[in-house]
Amino acid sequence: MRTGIWLVGARGSVATTTVAGAAALRAGLMPATGCVSTLGPFRDLPLPGFDELVFGGHDVVDTPLAKRAGQLAEEGVLPAGLPDLVAGELGAADAEIRPAPHTEGPAGRTAADAVASDLTRFRERHRLDRVVVVNVSSTQPPAEPHPAHASLGLLRAALERGEPVLPDSALYAWAALETGCAFVDFTPSTGARLPALDELARERGLPYAGRDGKTGETLLKAALAPMFAHRALRVRSWSGTNLLGGGDGATLADPASAASKTDSKALVLEGVLGHPVEGGVHIHHVPDLGEWKTAWDHVTFEGFLGVRMSLQFTWQGCDSALAAPLVLDLARFTALAHRAGLAGPLPELGFFFKDPLGGGEHGLEAQYAALVDWARGLGDAVGR
DSSP states (O other): OOEEEEEETTTSHHHHHHHHHHHHHHTTSSOOTTOGGGSGGGTTSOOOOGGGEEEEEEESOOOOHHHHHHHHHHTTSSOTTHHHHTHHHHHHHHTTEEEOOOOSSSBOHHHHHHHHHHHHHHHHHHTOSEEEEEEOSOOOOOOOOOGGGGOHHHHHHHHHTTOOOBOHHHHHHHHHHHTTOEEEEOSSSOTTOSHHHHHHHHHHTOEEEESSBOOSHHHHHHHHHHHHHHTTOEEEEEEEEEEEOHHHHHHHTSHHHHHHHHHHHHHHHHHHHSSOOEEEEEEEEOGGGTTEEEEEEEEEEEOGGGOEEEEEEEEEEEHHHHHHHHHHHHHHHHHHHHHTTOOEEOGGGGGGBSSOTTOOOOSHHHHHHHHHHHHHHHHHHHOO
């Protein structure tokens, strides 16, 4: 099942790690550590194989993937020597990266048509069975509401009039769905989260998933918060401080862009605990950290007879190495959902996200159980 993965932000750290990592897995150079889709419950599913994945994408920068991979190897994100071993694969993917349409503010029909044309040609050129568009670009500020977002008819009419009504992330969702591609938003940007785009997905019989990949602090919250809930311990506050380097940290230094991230990171606690808690999430850009991130959390909780206690933890990780295997997982699962004929949001993929589209559980173990049951059902539907 030849499957295209079209990466929005294709020359960024996450995308480069994804392409290099997939090449390493194809060649048997590295184990598939971090890839959920390779675990026991999913091994007999008819997911597209790593050797069936073809990469392309859009980006606003022109740094070749091979050079970017070399930089990541110098920073310890990729194993030393790996970029040279997979240079051919990096070059092939790089040849499929197109300049992103330049937009300042919302985009209109011209940009949408340009993206759609690139997607169509990519699928035809490689004779792909299906394409999954995955947004791994920089986080955007929350979209300004527009009347055209309310319905597909209004959106189509506005685009026909040439009105700039789609934020960039929604532009890619529109182009993907218009051209018969599934869509995954790994960012907290707007993406497909507009009523008009949900209507388009259902009209075209296409699945979409998102938002905001769960790779660090929120992953721990999703695992630890159910512990407090199941032990009847009342959490009173949960404060997190996040130190981010690299491009993601620079983007989130802008308060408008950070708002999307902090909103999605806050959802899991109330979703699991059933009540709001004091505290919050604070994000700081520390360029010296490079591709690494650190989260320090302080939790206060109340036990029997009102006794006050606390928990503290520190999480340090490489964001690209945590995110890239999930990008591969999401593309493989979404391709299978497309093959099975599912349309609309895929809440069962909430295991991977801070703010799962379509609702559902926020506790990590419950999300994993839902993912396993759903994936097995898909396997039965399409024939293993």
